[in-house]
Amino acid sequence: MSAPMRPPRVAPALAWLETHGSPLYVYDLGEVEQRARELMSVLPAGSRLLFSLKANPLPVMAEVLCRMGCDAEVSSPGELSVALAAGFSPEQVLYSGPGKSAEEVRGALGLGVTRFSAESWTDLERVDRASRAARLRSRVLLRVNPDTPPLARLAMSGVSSQFGLDEVEWRAGRERLAALSGIELLGVHVYQGTQLADVPALLSSLRMAFEAGEALASALDLPFQVLDLGGGFPWPFATPGTGLELAALREPLARWAAERRKTASCELWFESGRRLCGSSGTLWATVLDVKRSKGKQYVVLDTGIHHLGGMSGLGRVPLVGMGVARAGGEVAPEVLEEVNVVGPLCTPLDCFARNVKLPPLRVGDRVFVPNVGAYGATASLTGFLSRPPPLELAHREAELVAVHRLRWGHEPQARPPLEGALSEESR
Ligand SMILES: Cc1ncc(COP(=O)(O)O)c(C=O)c1O
CATH class of the missing domain: 3.20.20.10 (Alanine racemase)
Known part of the structure; x- marks a missing residue:
């Protein structure tokens, strides 16, 4: 039987937001191990399970799944170098x-x-x-x-x-x-x-x-x-x-x-990829502004489609489902207000949810989006509007294991690329 997903740990997450800043992806590595065990247990004896790094190439994610006995499926030089650094042998990799x-x-x-x-x-x-x-x-x-x-x-x-x-x-x-x-x-x-x-x-x-x-x-x-x-x-x-x-x-x-x-x-x-790491990730963010516009309430967060669901602009990502947390735990959904939840980017596409019901929000409140351990940070529009990529933090039973930030930015190149026809070898 699939174990139910563990609810996000509110107290440690609020403390990490204080120490590391907001927004913050938090991954529970125990969840990843649980999902890997479950999936492996339904496959025929002797099968191999390949972790598809495209879902989440966070180094510590790959390390955990390597230790759990997975092989690796990679589709780029970047994913390959993460896989090898995480401990997968070259023989375990499918390109x-x-x-x-x-x-x-x-x-x-x-x-x-x-x-x-x-x-x-x-x-x-x-x-x-x-x-x-x-x-x-x-x-x-x-x-x-x-x-x-x-x-x-x-x-x-x-x-x-x-x-x-x-x-x-x-x-x-x-x-x-x-x-x-x-x-x-x-x-x-x-x-x-x-x-x-x-x-x-x-x-x-x-x-x-x-x-x-x-x-x-x-x-x-x-x-x-x-x-x-x-x-x-x-x-x-x-x-x-x-x-x-x-x-x-x-x-x-x-x-x-x-x-x-x-x-x-x-x-x-x-x-x-998705099944192994999806449940482990929660995106935590902070309310920067709350305002009304022509009769509608807007909640502006410090995270948006540059950190999650960049493809929402293409109509692919469904409404994000969020929780609200204050010291003392998750805010119970007793009194609800209809709001639009948007990000800080200068585009109307930077919208997580329209006309959703959430507990009344104030500037400084912390909100979280569960189930974003797969196709989260690296499937987003991280370069758009040149805001920093989110910090990503992994823990086991609330003990910090790793903190990473995606690299972003323009690298100066020593000289323009060589012009001319492609050589036979490079075709
Ligand atoms: C060839 C291949 N393998 C594995 C995956 C991983 O899929 P999922 O994350 O849904 O498990 C994908 C996803 O697009 C894929 O294209």
């Missing part, structure tokens, strides 16, 4: 993403990473070329875009997308694959979409991933070693609540794992 440059593939190989997910023929042949040049053999998963979409708000496969290749395109390339001496084909990668809402949605998309693996292994008749089934394991975002109970996945996943034929000897991999 994925639809636009890997030759330079970053070379960089990853130079750091000892040889596991890549190939998202197209161009991508695969780029990895092959770089591997041969480095006298290495990369171990590659073919990312497949299955034919059916998942039941997800943000479908990344099963629809026309930049992710992976339609199965028929990989199928048709048996000879082309055989000619690539810089790679060994490790298996198949499917990632259907994030935030799959319920157990039926998760099961249907994981089932589809099993089938895609079987189909491609049969069509290519190759001895695959890995079937990466993706994930999409959900957790509420920026609103109170506890994530979906996952126990109902255990039995069908174990059964499907046992029923495999062509991929029977494949290790099963799953990926997760």
